[in-house]
Amino acid sequence: MTRPNPLRLGASAPALRKMDFFSGMPDEHLALVARVARRRRFRAGQVVIEENSAADTFFIIRTGRVRITKRLETGEEMLLAEEGPGGFFGEMALLDEGPRSATARAVEPASLLEISRNDFKVLLDQAPLLAYAMMRVLSSRLRGTGALMVAQLQHKNRELADAYRDTITAVVNTLEARDPYTRGHTGRVTTIAKAIASGMGLSEEELFIIEIGALLHDVGKIGVTDAILKKPGPLDSGEYEEIREHPEKGRHILKHIAYLEKVIPCVLHHHERYDGGGYPQHLAGADIPLPGRIISVADAFDAMTSDRPYRRGMQFARAVAELRRGAGKQFDPKVVRAFLGVWRKLARLLKRPPED
Numbered sequence: 001m002t003r004p005n006p007l008r009l010g011a012s013a014p015a016l017r018k019m020d021f022f023s024g025m026p027d028e029h030l031a032l033v034a035r036v037a038r039r040r041r042f043r044a045g046q047v048v049i050e051e052n053s054a055a056d057t058f059f060i061i062r063t064g065r066v067r068i069t070k071r072l073e074t075g076e077e078m079l080l081a082e083e084g085p086g087g088f089f090g091e092m093a094l095l096d097e098g099p100r101s102a103t104a105r106a107v108e109p110a111s112l113l114e115i116s117r118n119d120f121k122v123l124l125d126q127a128p129l130l131a132y133a134m135m136r137v138l139s140s141r142l143r144g145t146g147a148l149m150v151a152q153l154q155h156k157n158r159e160l161a162d163a164y165r166d167t168i169t170a171v172v173n174t175l176e177a178r179d180p181y182t183r184g185h186t187g188r189v190t191t192i193a194k195a196i197a198s199g200m201g202l203s204e205e206e207l208f209i210i211e212i213g214a215l216l217h218d219v220g221k222i223g224v225t226d227a228i229l230k231k232p233g234p235l236d237s238g239e240y241e242e243i244r245e246h247p248e249k250g251r252h253i254l255k256h257i258a259y260l261e262k263v264i265p266c267v268l269h270h271h272e273r274y275d276g277g278g279y280p281q282h283l284a285g286a287d288i289p290l291p292g293r294i295i296s297v298a299d300a301f302d303a304m305t306s307d308r309p310y311r312r313g314m315q316f317a318r319a320v321a322e323l324r325r326g327a328g329k330q331f332d333p334k335v336v337r338a339f340l341g342v343w344r345k346l347a348r349l350l351k352r353p354p355e356d
């Protein structure tokens with residue numbers, strides 16, 4: 001029988017067998033591990049290995065817990081795993097001979113078994129069951145890390161999407177503050193456009209583009225003078241021309257913002273007509289980008305049903321009839337059909353009884 005090396009004071013084979021990882025291994029494998037392992041103690045918070053440092057050891061946890069983290073470019077520390085008794089770490093840099101891929105830190109007082117690079121190679125060579133067990137753990141760890149990365153990425157994406165929305169909503173609120181008569185218009189157009197788009201079965205990404213596009217559809221009105229924007233009476237032809245420039249002005253405002261590139265068609269084309277009689281580019285039918293056709297219906301419906309100083313907003317049911325009448329002329333019939341499927345739900349969402 002192989003005796004534990006008294007100089008190394010690592011671990012005995014029976015002690016190793018108590019650890020899950022080693023429980024099914026033959027005695028000679030455990031004896032081999034016991035012979036080469038050296039016991040080391042770490043205080044809570046103490047770093048065991050540091051990311052990017054040179055690597056020449058491998059660790060197995062006897063007692064305590066160790067947290068494995070990786071530093072991101074932003075300086076944040078990302079938690080990769082927390083290992084308890086039987087867990088191991090440090091193998092990657094020994095296998096690929098690169099620097100440490102992560103930092104390991106004891107979260108509570110921990111007793112670890114340390115194995116040198118040379119002994120680690122001997123172990124893998126002479127204890128195939130140990131190598132196989134390690135590969136199994138590594139595979140499941142890889143799966144876990146993959147799932148963790150995806151979850152963290154999704155979380156970051158949600159945070160980023162919320163930040164977009166908040167920033168853009170602040171811009172829109174500033175814009176609407178100039179024109180009290182259209183207060184709430186942008187929010188309602190966004191609600192309606194999203195409902196239509198989701199009724200048409202568009203993807204999450206397309207829905208997000210339409211949401212941001214609807215929020216920003218009139219951003220070009222920032223460039224329209226107050227005298228015209230707030231004029232209580234009818235506009236003369238010159239003033240009307242200036243108002244008609246707002247989609248182009250909107251495109252101009254957004255064109256240098258890379259992450260809003262996909263939103264530009266919503267802004268530029270929300271006043272095109274399906275029959276080609278709209279502006280600014282007189283596009284017709286399917287040549288008008290779909291988000292533009294959707295926002296056009298949402299925009300028209302809200303304009304018809306909102307109160308203005310000089311008139312009361314239309315009843316929902318009447319405005320729906322107007323949209324039906326405009327299908328194929330002003331509006332894409334497919335978009336109007338999708339709207340007809342969601343408008344009663346929308347009436348509830350916008351807190352308006354359909355026949356008010």
Ligand SMILES: [Fe+2]
Nearest residue numbers: 217218270271
């Ligand atoms: Fe507009």
